[in-house]
Amino acid sequence: MSQAIIIYETRTGNTRIIAEAIQEGMKKAGVEVLLKRTAETKADDMADVAAVILGAPTYHHDLISSMKTFLFEMEKADLNGKIGAAFGSYGWSGESVQIMGDTMKHIFGMEVMEPGLKIKRRPTESSLEQSKEFGKKIAEKIKRGGD
Ligand SMILES: Cc1cc2nc3c(=O)[nH]c(=O)nc-3n(C[C@H](O)[C@H](O)[C@H](O)COP(=O)(O)O)c2cc1C
Secondary structure, eight states, X not given: OOSEEEEEOOSSSHHHHHHHHHHHHHHHXXXXXXXXXXXXXXXXXXTTOSEEEEEOOEETTXXXXXXXXXXXXXXXXXXXXOEEEEEEEESSOOHHHHXXXXXXXXXXXXXXXXXXEEEESXXXXXXXXXXXXXXXXHXXXXXXXXX
């Protein structure tokens, strides 16, 4: 059974590349992790995992709308006390990461890892390494049991 799920949204593919690198970093650190897009994810998919990692880009100083809709689906799951983390690609302001992190913390009662991961536009070799490292940090927290 998966210990974590990465749920992402993207318009031009940049956030998907980050999501895949985070997944790779987590797998390398020994954690089973599913990767799904918002439209194919249901509240039940989050029932048995220790961590939920959300990824979405910023458009018009806001979260991409499909992820906004998904946050209402997420409300149906009991996420209290689970580990949360947020990431996303952006161009110049990158509000999406803060919005997802704040929602996980204040609405769902999750233990959110700060800071989230903001990657400018299409990931470079170095930002891919940063993404894998972010995944490794999440995996280590899961393995420690959330401490
Ligand atoms: C119409 C439009 C509006 C955008 N608005 C913002 C914005 O307000 N702030 C920001 O940081 N980036 C903004 N961006 C840049 C995107 O966040 C950036 O291209 C990002 O890499 C897209 O990620 P994606 O490939 O996962 O969709 C905008 C891009 C477009 C095309």
